Amino acid sequence: MKSLIECHSLGIGYKQKAEEPHLLFPTFDIQLYEGELTALVGPNGAGKTSLIKTISGNLTPLSGWITLFNKTLKSYSTAELATIISIVLTDRILDQHIKVYDVVATGRYPYTGFWATLNQNDKSVIQKSLEMVGAEELSDRTFVTLSDGERQKVMIAKALAQDTPIILLDEPAAFLDYPSKIELMHLLQNLVKKHHKTILYSSHDLDLVLRSADRLWLVASRKPIATGIPEQLVLDGLIEDYFAITGLHFDAALGQFILPTAGIKKICVSANGITGIWLRRALERKGWTVNTNENEAFVIKFGNNNYILENGQTVVHFANIESLITELDRYENN
């Protein structure tokens, strides 16, 4: 695997005058591999944005160095960097009149001359970039009138118009609703697979990165950066370790954090498929520990579009999950 960006004993953080530099995490070595969707994941405030800023050349590292295509990052001019790395930020564009097309067109500026005149090629690249993110119909709109999801697409179109092998995105999913997050991840995966981009994005949304990224860079304040494919990191217990929040328990089977339960309310579910999954979730939300041991006091089965609750000799049928859990609540309170 070819690595496009390599960090060597990199130390990032802040240095205030006459004080010891404050490192966000111990110095580290890490590589960004070509043709992969890499997620930089960690809790809020861990230093994800600083790391992205450092790699994009916006922040000077406190120690160590970065190489880009085997040359040190420092040896590139701003103009050269503009054709190698593009960024998508959480910064808002404040101008009230700027048009979507003009925002995407700035992606071509590194290639245009002094007057920023767009030639036929530039125009077709802008058009293609808008199409790739599904924003071609927004092209005449004023940027401030767009929704958060649309703005994110337009900024990605700008990055695509910039035509760089590497795209860095800082918290691209932060302001999006759930379907838009999924759509965005789909888009990023697509760009990696079909358009041979190398993408690094940061996120604090563990669920999202576990479902979408090819590789994780796991950060937490003052911990060494861990890296690997998501599944391996889960199995090695690193996810739980890096995201540890008191009172939360990482369920490696589900791949998500769950509220710890006392564990005395046990219930057996013998239903498969999508019904089984959502039934299980409803029960867990109510504080039940779900298993498949049919010797439990409560056993729930599913058949003929009915939820069947067996409690010893009593067998009750329910038409939906809501009436089932209401009934369980009643049992509990008695």
Add this chain to the structure above:
Amino acid sequence: MKNTVSNTAKPLIFAWLVGLMLLLFVLNLFFGSVIIPVVDVFRVLFGEGSTNQTESLIILNFRLPQTFTALFAGAALAVAGLMMQTLFRNPLADPSILGISSGAGLGVALLLFFTGNVSSQTFASVDIISHLGLNMAAFLGALAVLMLILFISNKLGNAVSLLIVGIMIAYVAGALVGLVKYFSRKEDVYAFALWGLGSFSNVGNSQLPVFIISISVGLVLSILMMKSLNLLLLGDRYAANLGLNIKLSTIYIVIITGFLTAVVTAYAGPIAFIGLAVPHLARSLFSTADHKILLPSTMILGACLALFCNLVARLPGFDGSLPINAVTSLIGAPIVIWFIFKHRNFTTLES
């Protein structure tokens, strides 16, 4: 939101504006506080003899230079305002925001103070140095502040801090002006107050070429910043990632804006409003943020507004002319309010 101005309509609007500017230019020559028959104005302009000596003097020595001054000062202030608003990403920024016009004011106040107190004559009586000296003092004051701002922006390299420092410098210069005025003679304080009201009639025919050439150089340089200004709209980090050298562009923009403001203030006094309002009019009119369109259109619109104000200030019936600063605000403010109501896409600041 609907796109209010189609791309094909833009050149048409621009052509209309140029036409309007030419019309206002001509009207400025034909109308003034002294009524001169249209036929006579033609005769004077096209050099046919047999004209009244006084009329010829009024048109060639007063109205013509005044009209040119209004045209170039309007264009310069409008473009300077546009560049400040883009650089600071602040719709309330204008050419005076860096404290440059306050510096000019300080220069003038000091000149009045020294000619008054040192040579123990009132400034008004020192005819030889009057206009030229005033211009030089204002220009040097503005230049001193510009140098200070450049020195600071080179150290800071950050637009927000620069904005605050500029405003602070304006306060300091304003306070010094206050002190100087306090110790000046009554006549000099009055002369300073008159200067502060602004006037397009201080540039005589002899100084006109210098004025026009200086402003033209500034305007051409501002056009060269088009690409940088467009990138700055996205914010510093995006602009830097797209290959812009933020620090250098900031310095260039400050130099060009400072130079334009210094020249205009030196010759016409601190003229308010045009620099603040015209960029907003241009953005609404063309519904764009692209400086390729905004730079030329703010120039033309700024010239139009200044010419219109100059026309109103010298309407027949008034004895002499009204102070230009009062006219720019009295006429400009309602126009801008009307525009905001008409083009609702000029919305509030990002919350």
